[in-house]
Each structure stands twice: as C-alpha cells, then as structure tokens.
Amino acid sequence: xxxxxxxxxxxxxxxxxxxxxxxxxxxxxxxxxxxxxxxxxxxxxxxxxxxxxxxxxxxxxxxxxxxxxxxxxxxxxxxxxxxxxxxxxxxxxxxxxxxxxxxxxxxxxxxxxxxxxxxxxxxxxxxxxxxxxxxxxxxxxxxxxxxxxxxxxxxxxxxxxxxxxxxxxxxxxxxxxxxxxxxxxxxxxxxxxxxxxxxxxxxxxxxxxxxxxxxxxxxxxxxxxxxxxxxxxxxxxxxxxxxxxxxxxxxxxxxxxxxxxxxxxxxxxxxxxxxxxxxxxxxxxxxxxxxxxxxxxxxxxxxxxxxxxxxxxxxxxxxxxxxxxxxxxxxxxxxxxxxxxxxxxxxxxxxxxxxxxxxxxxxxxxxxxxxxxxxxxxxxxxxxxxxxxxxxxxxxxxxxxxxxxxxxxxxxxxxxxxxxxxxxxxxxxxxxxxxxxxxxxxxxxxxxxxxxxxxxxxxxxxxxxxxxxxxxxxxxxxxxxxxxxx
Amino acid sequence: xxxxxxxxxxxxxxxxxxxxxxxxxxxxxxxxxxxxxxxxxxxxxxxxxxxxxxxxxxxxxxxxxxxxxxxxxxxxxxxxxxxxxxxxxxxxxxxxxx
Numbered sequence: 001x002x003x004x005x006x007x008x009x010x011x012x013x014x015x016x017x018x019x020x021x022x023x024x025x026x027x028x029x030x031x032x033x034x035x036x037x038x039x040x041x042x043x044x045x046x047x048x049x050x051x052x053x054x055x056x057x058x059x060x061x062x063x064x065x066x067x068x069x070x071x072x073x074x075x076x077x078x079x080x081x082x083x084x085x086x087x088x089x090x091x092x093x094x095x096x097x098x099x100x101x102x103x104x105x106x107x108x109x110x111x112x113x114x115x116x117x118x119x120x121x122x123x124x125x126x127x128x129x130x131x132x133x134x135x136x137x138x139x140x141x142x143x144x145x146x147x148x149x150x151x152x153x154x155x156x157x158x159x160x161x162x163x164x165x166x167x168x169x170x171x172x173x174x175x176x177x178x179x180x181x182x183x184x185x186x187x188x189x190x191x192x193x194x195x196x197x198x199x200x201x202x203x204x205x206x207x208x209x210x211x212x213x214x215x216x217x218x219x220x221x222x223x224x225x226x227x228x229x230x231x232x233x234x235x236x237x238x239x240x241x242x243x244x245x246x247x248x249x250x251x252x253x254x255x256x257x258x259x260x261x262x263x264x265x266x267x268x269x270x271x272x273x274x275x276x277x278x279x280x281x282x283x284x285x286x287x288x289x290x291x292x293x294x295x296x297x298x299x300x301x302x303x304x305x306x307x308x309x310x311x312x313x314x315x316x317x318x319x320x321x322x323x324x325x326x327x328x329x330x331x332x333x334x335x336x337x338x339x340x341x342x343x344x345x346x347x348x349x350x351x352x353x354x355x356x357x358x359x360x361x362x363x364x365x366x367x368x369x370x371x372x373x374x375x376x377x378x379x380x381x382x383x384x385x386x387x388x389x390x391x392x393x394x395x396x397x398x399x400x401x402x403x404x405x406x407x408x409x410x411x412x413x414x415x416x417x418x419x420x421x422x423x424x425x426x427x428x429x430x431x432x433x434x435x436x437x438x439x440x441x442x443x444x445x446x447x448x449x450x451x452x453x454x455x456x457x458x459x460x461x462x463x464x465x466x467x468x469x470x471x472x473x474x475x476x477x478x479x480x481x482x483x484x485x486x
Numbered sequence: 487x488x489x490x491x492x493x494x495x496x497x498x499x500x501x502x503x504x505x506x507x508x509x510x511x512x513x514x515x516x517x518x519x520x521x522x523x524x525x526x527x528x529x530x531x532x533x534x535x536x537x538x539x540x541x542x543x544x545x546x547x548x549x550x551x552x553x554x555x556x557x558x559x560x561x562x563x564x565x566x567x568x569x570x571x572x573x574x575x576x577x578x579x580x581x582x583x584x
Contacts, residue, residue: 103561210540306527321501337577345504416519
C-alpha cells in the first residue's frame with residue numbers, strides 16, 4: 001500500500017500545506033488504490049479520476065500562489081451518494097434517480113470545498129438509505145474489506161468500506177437509525193452521528209427528516225472530529241439547523257471520574273458472545289483508567305425499533321412523494337398523469353423502498369393515524385425524557401453498536417424484520433436527537449471488527465470526542481484489512 | 487391489524503405506486519409481520535395527555551423575503567420532459583370533463 005493511503009486526514013493536510021506532498025500525489029495514490037479495490041468491495045458508485053485530479057491541481061495551484069486552502073487541504077473525502085454534488089450523478093442507489101445530476105451542492109459539500117477537501121467520488125448505500133447492509137442498493141452490494149463474503153453494513157456501507165480499506169481517509173455518511181455507526185462498527189472504523197441540528201441537511205436527499213443527520217467516517221477519532229468540525233454549524237437553508245455554537249471537538253483528557261452509564265437493555269437477547277466479550281473488555285479498560293462505570297436502565301428503549309418503523313416510514317412516505325416523474329429522474333409510461341405517477345414509482349423504487357412507503361402510508365392513513373403515528377410520537381417523547389433523566393446521572397452511555405459482527409451477504413436479505421433488528425442498539429440516539437459515536441474495540445474469533453458505541457446528551461459532542469479519544473488510546477490500534485486477492 | 491393483499495393494493499393506490507398482484511401477496515406477508523412487531527407499542531403505558539415529539543428545537547420562521555433561487559434552465563435540466571419554459575406531463579383534464 002502506498003504510504004500516503006495509510007496516512008490519516010490530519011497528517012495528509014499537514015503534508016499538503018507544508019508542501020511535503022502535493023494534493024495531486026495524494027489524489028493519485030488514493031485513485032490508484034480505489035480503482036484497484038473497487039471491483040472487490042464496490043464501495044464507489046461513481047469515481048471520476050479526471051474530476052478528482054482537477055480539484056487536486058487547483059489545491060496545488062493555490063498553495064503555490066501562497067494561499068492556504070484550509071484545514072482539509074488536498075484531503076480526499078468520499079461522499080455518500082445521497083448528498084448532492086453539483087453536476088455529478090446523485091442516485092441514492094435508486095433507479096428512480098439514475099439520470100439525476102443535482103444543480104446545486106449540499107451545504108456539507110460547500111463546506112468541504114471551502115475547507116480545501118478534494119471530493120472523492122460517490123459511495124454506495126442502501127436505496128434511499130433504507131437498509132443495514134447495502135443489499136438494497138439498485139447497483140449491487142458493498143462488500144466488507146475484512147471478509148468479502150460479508151456485508152459492510154448499511155446504509156452508508158460504501159463510505160465505511162472506503163475508509164476501512166484506505167481508499168479514502170475520510171468519508172461522509174448519513175444516519176437515520178444507525179446508518180453511520182452500524183457500518184463503522186462492522187468495518188472497524190470510527191463513525192459518528194451528530195446531535196440533530198448540528199449539521200445542515202440542505203442537499204441531503206431526505207429519507208426521514210426528523211431523524212436524518214450527516215456525519216463523518218474516519219480511521220481515528222481525531223480525523224472524525226476534523227471532518228465534523230468542517231461541516232458543522234448553522235445554515236439558514238435548513239430550518240432545523242441549530243444556531244447553538246459548535247461544541248469544541250478538540251478537547252483532550254483522560255476518563256478519570258467520567259460517569260459512564262451502561263444500559264442493561266443493550267445487553268439482552270440477540271447479543272453475540274464475541275461482541276459482548278469485546279465490549280466488556282473495553283469497559284474494563286475504561287474502568288481501570290478511572291472511569292466510573294455504572295449500570296443504568298432505559299426501559300422504553302426496547303420499543304425503539306417499533307417507534308422507528310412507524311416514524312421513519314411515515315416521514316419517508318411523505319418525502320418520497322416527490323418522485324413522480326415530473327421534475328427529475330425516471331418517468332414511466334401512462335395515459336393519464338396519475339397512471340404515469342404510479343408507473344414511474346412502481347418501476348423506479350426497489351422492494352424495500354416500496355415496503356417502507358406502504359408502511360408509512362398505512363401508518364398515516366385515515367383510521368390508523370392515531371393508533372400508529374400518533375402513538376409512536378408520544379412514545380418517542382417519553383423516550384426522550386427518559387434519556388434526559390438518565391443524563392442527569394451519567395456523562396455518557398456506553399454499549400455495543402451492533403448485536404453481532406458483520407453478517408454474511410444474503411443472510412438477512414429475505415427477512416426484513418431480522419434486518420430491521422440489526423439497528424436495535426442505534427435507533428434510540430436518532431429518536432432522542434442525541435450524538436453517538438462508534439469506535440472499534442476489538443475483534444471476534446473470526447477476526448471481524450466489533451464496535452463500541454458512546455452516546456452523549458444533546459450538543460454533548462465535546463465530552464463525546466474527549467472520551468472517545470481517551471478510549472481509543474486504551475483500545476487496540478486500527479488494523480488494516482488484508483490486501484485484495486489480486 | 488392483519489394486512490392482506492387487498493389492503494396492500496388499497497394503500498398502494500393512496501401512495502400512487504403500481505404494485506402487481508404477486509408483489510402484493512409478498513408485501514402483505516412482510517407488512518403483516520412488521521405491523522405485528524410495531525403493535526407492541528400498544529402495551530406501553532403513557533400518562534393521560536402525553537405530549538408528542540414532532541421535531542427538535544424551536545419554532546423557526548424566516549422573514550418572507552425573496553432570496554436567490556435556481557435559474558429556470560437549471561431547474562428544468564433534469565426533467566424527463568420539458569419545453570424550455572415548463573415541465574411537461576400527460577394530459578390532466580379530459581376534454582369531456584372540461
């Protein structure tokens with residue numbers, strides 16, 4: 001592997017700003033590796049070498065002219081393909097958006113350009129971010145770099161796999177019910193979902209608007225903080241974007257005296273022995289380093305999946321009404337406009353998206369609204385209060401990120417409910433709007449990564465990143481996946 | 487609440503989604519299991535008049551002032567059918583009705 005692909009984002013930006021490496025050299029090293037690996041992992045849906053090199057040349061030109069391009073100078077950042085990049089394909093891994101080229105950049109993409117980053121291709125996902133394995137992508141699944149027969153997780157599986165395999169040092173994903181943290185855990189990298197409102201959703205193609213957040217993937221906590229710092233902050237174009245100051249993401253310190261709650265509900269039925277062992281070992285190390293580990297209880301969290309699978313599909317059924325064959329994307333045949341709408345959607349959406357649109361339409365339909373959507377919103381409010389009460393007693397929560405390590409491709413593809421349950425430990429953070437981060441804490445007997453999830457109170461990112469840095473230092477360092485067989 | 491293929495077709499019409507009969511049978515089976523799971527929420531005890539969480543944060547209104555918007559050409563560029571000024575769609579109103 002080229003040395004440049006082993007470097008983290010902070011080191012690459014420093015090298016480019018210090019003229020020890022050019023942005024073009026950094027881009028070429030990653031392009032060579034990404035193009036070689038992509039046949040195996042299928043992390044990228046689109047990667048245009050000439051576009052990447054053009055951006056890198058521009059960074060080098062600015063440095064030669066004495067300018068500072070910014071904190072991500074020349075750093076390749078892979079972008080999940082549900083984020084709009086002006087003029088580039090943005091498909092959401094759906095046939096319905098296959099022809100779509102957005103006429104504008106997402107807010108986070110504008111911020112990356114302003115920070116000197118090199119936009120490095122569009123990564124694979126479950127169609128419209130609905131899924132936990134990327135098997136719902138209309139263009140084929142991403143494979144786990146640690147075992148190509150297994151899933152990289154989802155929905156941001158392409159971003160997780162790209163960072164894990166060194167195809168890009170950083171990537172953006174989106175997390176509606178665990179779609180950053182679950183693939184991060186399964187691929188052994190750091191993945192973080194910010195507090196709802198910390199990052200503008202402008203230009204993120206909407207799935208479930210009260211749950212969606214954009215967040216970073218990296219191989220280290222420092223690099224994840226660097227990327228989050230570049231994209232966080234108020235944007236008037238997203239009405240839910242917070243005007244609060246961005247928390248200090250650079251804090252360092254030990255875990256002495258930090259009160260870490262371990263919710264007993266996260267260690268129930270379905271948790272694999274290997275995952276439990278790795279997480280228990282990580283908690284022991286935190287305790288030995290001075291953290292106060294205590295058992296807590298979040299009784300309502302056991303209803304998380306039920307609440308999520310009412311709220312998210314309901315919002316999705318409304319958000320996805322825009323795909324009607326009129327303004328963009330695919331158009332089906334129809335003699336009347338209504339027939340054209342129905343044919344467009346019937347042809348353009350895959351099986352899981354149809355399931356969720358129908359589930360959401362059902363939950364919102366006359367006669368069922370109060371029993372399903374109305375009730376789910378009330379349980380959600382109660383869950384939020386329960387979480388807030390818990391954070392009066394502890395500074396952070398710790399749990400496994402996923403109940404099992406990476407499962408085999410095909411294992412859950414025909415059982416939607418089993419697939420939904422793989423998000424059982426991550427949906428609570430979305431429902432409560434709190435930030436959560438997954439970092440690798442060990443391996444299973446088969447060598448598959450296991451994720452430790454840390455959760456903080458709303459806008460508690462300073463504590464979250466400080467604790468994650470301290471935990472990272474106590475845990476095994478990042479270990480690369482084996483090189484591809486060719 | 488049991489979901490059968492007829493119910494799937496009723497919902498699909500509401501969602502403007504063409505669903506073929508064999509697809510409706512599969513979807514009915516899946517949705518029935520999922521709704522069976524989410525029905526567990528009925529057992530959650532909530533206090534009388536419990537509040538609902540619709541969104542986080544404050545109520546946001548911005549001044550109703552015109553700002554920058556997409557040029558027409560850019561807005562039309564992705565349309566499956568357009569004539570340079572408008573999006574084109576199949577006829578909405580039949581002659582007999584008008």
